[in-house]
Amino acid sequence: MDTRPAYDSTIDLLRSQSLSSLVQREIERLILSGEISAGEKLTELGVAERLGVSRGPVREAFRGLAESGLVRMEKNRGVFVRTVAVEEADEGFAVREALEEMIGRALAESITEGELGELRALLVRMEKAAGQGSVDAYSELNFRFHDRLVALTGNGRLAGMYQQLVKELTLFRRQTLARSETLAVSLAEHREIVEKIASRDPMAAGRAMAAHVRASRERMHESRAIDAGEVDEERETQREEGST
Amino acid sequence: MDTRPAYDSTIDLLRSQSLSSLVQREIERLILSGEISAGEKLTELGVAERLGVSRGPVREAFRGLAESGLVRMEKNRGVFVRTVAVEEADEGFAVREALEEMIGRALAESITEGELGELRALLVRMEKAAGQGSVDAYSELNFRFHDRLVALTGNGRLAGMYQQLVKELTLFRRQTLARSETLAVSLAEHREIVEKIASRDPMAAGRAMAAHVRASRERMHESRAIDAGEVDEERETQREEGST
DNA sequence: TATTGTATATTGTTTGACAATCTACAACGC
């Protein structure tokens, strides 16, 4: 009865992964990609039918998502995709600043020439995307850049917390640097980061990372201010979120 | 706000909390208090009968606990209380160092005289406990001290991540500074922290916090080394963990 | 001794059931 393309090799996957985990990951994907928007209510039956499973695994997935902060469960009312207020986003940015500073310091001491080359290759691609004003491509590379940095530290716990934070901030707004004017600025900051890491100066690298996060947060606030001005009568939760 | 013994008015609680949440919190308590020890296998039926509920809520609780990192789920094998290797604990300490540094910096800029008094009162009690060589009392106060610090930052996200980390480190070893000889050293570090925060020097306060975490990690390693020497033929997972 | 087979326990998932609660809406009284 259920021959949809996306769920073909389900059998193989179920040999190693529980169905609940797959459901959880799928819902997470739907949320982070924006196919399910913030604030939206999720019904057990609705998700269960959409994915072709029963209520049980869906309930379990909900609990996992709630624990990771992507949804909010209200007893007898349902689960809602979490909405992140700007104040919460600021808190997240503050923590991220501390983590990125730590990443910068660590990498300045441990990075290899090969890894530096990898980062510089990413920079080249970011430069190209920025030159073309391609916000989507740049954002994707930007994400990859930071993800790679934290991975290079070799600290799994750090990477886990970092990604948890990024998910939340993604939830807040999927286009932090939506304006193509800011791409060049952002790119320069990334160059500075790589440069400081390459100089093997932990404090300088940490400062560059922290400064970048602070600047990102500022850009986020500016974007918000601009949007608020344009829309004027702003109804934040209902506004259409542009696709990426 | 919630000063009831524990299981007084279960009915009231169920009005606002789902049974799964309560089960999850109870299992978490059992784990962190050591009543369930690291590495132990938890069966759905066993926990369900122990708490007088059915398998469903227990499964959900397990998923929540797995997401928060306290248990590990292996498909078709069961859930196990997570064991934290020393390498993982080190990763945790590294992240905690970054977070505590952030806390120190923030508090140096925002703390009030009243809050400082509160911290100094805690220091007095810690001094007393250290003087009596009461490791248990000191550890408890130590925990309260740091918990209070992060709360004073007003950054909820930071507090959340911090507590998540502390839970994991608790899981690793419930007695980090088990040796009464180190209490005085630890106390001095805490005094230094309060002093630097009081001096309103963010960088100095951050450094004091970071240094304290590094020293704590060192003490943890020393304790381990001593234990290993005593036990010699060390079988880490089976060794008796001292109460508290 | 190593391998294979088998019994048992546990997990993973489904289904059905039902009480509790929320939500929306209609009926009612003022």
Place this chain on the structure above:
DNA sequence: GCGTTGTAGATTGTCAAACAATATACAATA
């Protein structure tokens, strides 16, 4: 008209029973 009350329907929270799939322990076999 407007606030209150009542009711119906939907959804959640929990339980229970069932069964396939898998893991584990142990016996049988080569």
